[in-house]
């Protein structure tokens with residue numbers, strides 16, 4: 351949780367802002383390193399979760415690669431000192447410009463999501479006189495048992511290539527001169543907390559990998575994507591995700607060929623719990639049944655509750671009065687701009703400071719300026 355001695359510093363900053371607890375981030379990164387290195391696995395950090403420079407620096411210093419979903423993320427990864435050979439680039443709609451950016455950077459892998467995309471990469475690589483390393487993103491039809499908006503690996507999702515297209519893809523790959531198939535890639539969804547899903551995924555991957563072997567493709571690596579969930583309900587009790595069980599689920603079920611690498615792309619589980627959205631109570635307004643706690647932060651700073659009905663724990667940092675019932679809402683002109691309904695919090699008044707926990711992932715990176723609001727700052731512990 352937020353250390354008491356940091357309170358004066360937090361109170362001296364203009365709200366709203368994101369606070370990133372460096373100690374917890376370090377602890378998390380160390381845990382990932384320890385558990386993944388047991389098996390010699392390769393970890394890429396999914397940049398879209400959080401691109402606050404100081405946060406990314408901390409992750410880069412642990413030696414992780416990057417998982418990018420745009421050309422700008424590829425350029426940013428390079429700028430932050432991530433070696434090209436550790437950069438993977440996914441996404442269903444890569445533009446020619448983005449592909450060229452990544453080709454020139456000499457990235458580890460284009461994770462390709464359709465046949466037309468593979469053709470375009472081949473063409474651009476030919477134009478540049480290069481061979482593009484590609485992995486095909488496969489839709490394994492595994493249900494991640496998570497919110498439908500963050501489900502990506504079912505057969506009706508826009509992501510990935512389905513098994514009934516494998517023959518067609520194989521023919522294509524053999525006919526194109528400027529690409530080289532180096533691996534297969536998967537990413538079935540986000541905020542997955544049932545380890546059984548990763549077991550199911552591993553078993554599907556074993557079948558798919560043997561298909562490639564039978565069809566004379568040598569796969570240098572298998573990339574299983576990310577998706578490990580965190581405990582939004584108990585950020586204090588469980589500040590670090592269960593990386594031990596996560597990596598072990600793959601180790602126990604996936605069959606690798608001699609020398610074949612296993613890659614991971616973790617986003618949320620790396621950064622979510624270290625971040626808090628700090629906000630100020632503007633007004634307490636009595637409703638009929640409830641009272642509204644109106645904050646100066648809203649869906650523009652943290653859209654997850656409005657977008658996915660996501661739950662975030664909330665604390666009042668400046669009050670320990672007896673608890674009352676509140677609907678905690680933002681100032682944006684949308685009825686969905688609600689952080690939490692009917693929750694018990696210490697009695698608060700105008701000026702009290704609130705922390706919305708588990709906001710380190712998909713918070714600041716999904717911010718918008720809707721209602722012409724200002725984009726707000728983020729600070730790590732050292733930057734406060």
Ligand SMILES: *Cc1c(COP(=O)(O)O)cnc(C)c1O
Nearest residue numbers: 396440540576577615616617618
């Ligand atoms: C978003 C994304 C990830 C990271 O997902 P998390 O659930 O945050 O771990 C990994 N790989 C790809 C391709 C992604 O799009």
